[in-house]
Amino acid sequence: MISNEFSHVYASELSRPDLKPYQFIQFDSFISKTKKIYGDSRAQSNLDKLNTELVDVKMIMNKNIEDLLYRGDSLDKLQDLSANLKNQSQKYKKYAEKINFQLLLKQYAPVILISLFILFILYRIIF
Incomplete structure (x- = not known):
């Protein structure tokens, strides 16, 4: 965070060859403010709360991913069962026919057979 801010504020001056370290002394105020923010106990408790919430979100997301993977496995099994049922029903249909x-x-x-036999006898009698 500090390095990004420093690069943002002094990007144009960093390329100069006659640069001296004391020229950036006014950046010390930004560093002090940042130290206060992160050193403050309220900020630390807020960061702790944020970390706790992030851990909770991570746990929820992991559970959701596990549930999705389980559903995917269940869907694969269901698809296999339906394909098997389809094959069995086709076999049953052929057997029924x-x-x-x-x-x-x-x-x-x-x-x-009796009708053909009678017709054959009538044919023999007539011809």
């Missing part, structure tokens, strides 16, 4: 076809054959095959 096969069973339905077999039932139709069992139900109508005797009628069709």
Whole structure:
């Protein structure tokens, strides 16, 4: 913070070759004010409060990230389960179609065979 302020205030003078250290003595007042701010017990308690709040925020953010990772794992598992369910339902559909076809054959095959036999006999009699 102090180095940034120093660079900001004296940036134009830093490139001069005839520069002497005592020329920056007026910057001492900024350093003193900064020391007071950070040396003040109220400022220190405020910094402690800020650090405590930052730790709390960090803990909350870590928990949120963990929750998101858990949700991601749960979503991956759910996606795998749904893909498996889809495959099983396709197998079940094919099996059901096969069973339905077999039932139709069992139900109508005797009628069709008897009808074909009768037609064959009529064909033989007529021709």
